[in-house]
Amino acid sequence: xxxxxxxxxxxxxxxxxxxxxxxxxxxxxxxxxxxxxxxxxxxxxxxxxxxxxxxxxxxxxxxxxxxxxxxxxxxxxxxxxxxxxxxxxxxxxxxxxxxxxxxxxxxxxxxxxxxxxxxxxxxxxxxxxxxxxxxxxxxxxxxxxxxxxxxxxxxxxxxxxxxxxxxxxxxxxxxxxxxxxxxxxxxxxxxxxxxxxxxxxxxxxxxxxxxxxxxxxxxxxxxxxxxxxx
Amino acid sequence: xxxxxxxxxxxxxxxxxxxxxxxxxxxxxxxxxxxxxxxxxxxxxxxxxxxxxxxxxxxxxxxxxxxxxxxxxxxxxxxxxxxxxxxxxxxxxxxxxxxxxxxxxxxxxxxxxxxxxxxxxxxxxxxxxxxxxxxxxxxxxxxxxxxxxxxxxxxxxxxxxxxxxxxxxxxxxxxxxxxxxxxxxxxxxxxxxx
Numbered sequence: 001x002x003x004x005x006x007x008x009x010x011x012x013x014x015x016x017x018x019x020x021x022x023x024x025x026x027x028x029x030x031x032x033x034x035x036x037x038x039x040x041x042x043x044x045x046x047x048x049x050x051x052x053x054x055x056x057x058x059x060x061x062x063x064x065x066x067x068x069x070x071x072x073x074x075x076x077x078x079x080x081x082x083x084x085x086x087x088x089x090x091x092x093x094x095x096x097x098x099x100x101x102x103x104x105x106x107x108x109x110x111x112x113x114x115x116x117x118x119x120x121x122x123x124x125x126x127x128x129x130x131x132x133x134x135x136x137x138x139x140x141x142x143x144x145x146x147x148x149x150x151x152x153x154x155x156x157x158x159x160x161x162x163x164x165x166x167x168x169x170x171x172x173x174x175x176x177x178x179x180x181x182x183x184x185x186x187x188x189x190x191x192x193x194x195x196x197x198x199x200x201x202x203x204x205x206x207x208x209x210x211x212x213x214x215x216x217x218x219x220x221x222x223x224x225x226x227x228x229x230x
Numbered sequence: 231x232x233x234x235x236x237x238x239x240x241x242x243x244x245x246x247x248x249x250x251x252x253x254x255x256x257x258x259x260x261x262x263x264x265x266x267x268x269x270x271x272x273x274x275x276x277x278x279x280x281x282x283x284x285x286x287x288x289x290x291x292x293x294x295x296x297x298x299x300x301x302x303x304x305x306x307x308x309x310x311x312x313x314x315x316x317x318x319x320x321x322x323x324x325x326x327x328x329x330x331x332x333x334x335x336x337x338x339x340x341x342x343x344x345x346x347x348x349x350x351x352x353x354x355x356x357x358x359x360x361x362x363x364x365x366x367x368x369x370x371x372x373x374x375x376x377x378x379x380x381x382x383x384x385x386x387x388x389x390x391x392x393x394x395x396x397x398x399x400x401x402x403x404x405x406x407x408x409x410x411x412x413x414x415x416x417x418x419x420x421x422x423x424x
Contacts (some may be wrong), residue, residue: 024402027261028346032254071343072314079307087303102353105306109346178252179414186399186406194398225339 009128013135019112020143021192026112030144031181032103037160040148041141042096046089046104048137050081051113052130055121057081059129062122075115079108112140150184151175236367239360243371245419249347250379251412256347260380261405263338264387270380275404276338278373281351283320285369288352289362309352316342345374383412 018113020026026047033043057077058065065073086104087098097104107113116136153159155175157168175182239301249255256277259282263273296302321339324332342348351372386408395404 027257028254031257072311075310075314075344076307079310083303083306086306102350102357105353106346106350108306108310109344109349111344114344134402154354174414177413177417178254179410179417181254182406182413186403186410189406190399190403193403 006128006131010131010135013132013137013139015139015141017136018139018143019115019136019142020147021189023112023115025115026110026140027185029103029106029110030147031178031185033100033186034144034147034151034181035155035176036099036152037145039096039099040144042089042093043100043103044137044141044144046085046100047084047107047110047112047140048133050078051135051137051140053084053115054078054113055116055129055133058117058121059124059126065122070122071114071118074114074122075108078117082108086119104186112136114206124218133198135208147181147184147188150188151180171193232363235364239367240366240374241369241422243368244375244378245389245416246422248375248416249350249372250376251409251416255350256345256376258385259338259341259345260346260376261402261409263341264380264384267381267384267388270384271377272335273338274373274377274380276335276341277345277347277360277376278370279335280313280317280320280339280342280345281348281369281373282366283316284309284348284352285355285365287312287316289355289365292356293362305353305356306349310349313348313352314343347372379412383409386412 013019017023020030024117029043029047034040054074058074061073061077082105085107086097089100089104100135105168118134120132124132130215149159153164153167154172155177157164157166157171243249247253248255250260259273260278264270265392291308291312292302292305296304296308317339324335324339336340351369355368360367362369371395387405399407
């Protein structure tokens with residue numbers, strides 16, 4: 001693996017390898033919790049906390065965990081931290097806990113976290129993995145905030161609960177709902193594509209690269225799909 | 231008679247609260263495996279089966295073990311482990327005893343472990359306070375809803391694929407925008423279940 005400086009590891013998660021817009025990971029929580037800026041911030045920070053902790057622990061254990069059972073081990077570590085975050089939120093931020101609902105527990109199966117464990121933390125030192133977690137966490141939060149800003153301003157006419165003039169009286173409520181989410185996400189990916197002339201986004205469709213299950217199914221669907229696509 | 235209640239749960243989970251199109255659960259396989267009709271059906275059927283098995287396993291364990299010993303906070307860890315074990319187990323059993331079925335469905339099984347729709351349905355059943363039979367009906371509904379969304383969207387995708395699309399919209403963006411219209415169409419089912 002080529003050598004990367006610590007700064008580039010930290011910053012690549014924010015822009016060049018943004019988990020949401022470039023790596024296209026963690027679609028479900030991105031779409032589901034970006035209806036309001038506050039919710040997006042909560043989700044982003046919760047996922048970032050889990051990501052940093054799990055990256056550190058998985059990196060520490062990377063020489064202990066046998067290769068064959070690494071995915072179940074990763075899932076247990078991640079689920080443990082998700083439970084911690086859930087309990088913490090339930091105790092100190094009950095409103096946020098109710099707002100995020102089932103999606104908080106679903107951080108466990110968030111592709112970003114498992115994906116980073118598989119792609120980065122399982123192969124790199126503790127310090128680098130922590131930096132990667134911080135960068136990816138910030139990148140995820142910022143992407144969620146960008147989506148949530150568009151959807152909340154257009155959909156409810158507010159920004160973090162503060163009314164925006166004109167739009168407050170004429171909200172486009174479909175933006176808050178499922179179709180608006182998918183549309184905003186699709187358009188934002190297209191904008192990133194356009195701005196970078198299609199160079200940045202390597203994954204043109206959902207493939208195996210970055211799929212957290214790639215490790216388990218290396219000889220299953222992925223190869224078949226690749227053959228059919230090729 | 232509870233029959234009416236079952237129908238309501240089933241209809242609402244298939245149409246009104248469709249997991250993929252209304253609640254964003256299981257988006258990855260929805261976008262990833264919906265290119266070919268046989269793949270889409272295979273994935274949909276596998277997800278339905280795993281959802282049913284996962285609910286059949288997690289509901290009793292939550293109610294009779296976790297609640298009794300006041301370990302409700304262990305829910306997420308226990309559920310994901312049960313799902314992972316079940317999926318692995320099913321794959322082994324299918325491979326050993328029904329190789330034909332394993333050939334058609336087996337490839338999708340490993341992908342399902344990390345499918346948030348499966349974990350989502352088990353947790354939602356507990357949160358909604360369903361009893362065992364209601365949970366099973368709701369899981370069946372969610373699975374069928376997933377299958378329906380996959381098959382519908384597969385048709386739309388084959389239509390998009392041979393159209394000329396602006397460079398930057400090609401691939402994922404146009405797929406997402408198409409998905410948003412399918413989801414908009416599902417708004418028509420709002421209020422179908424009172």
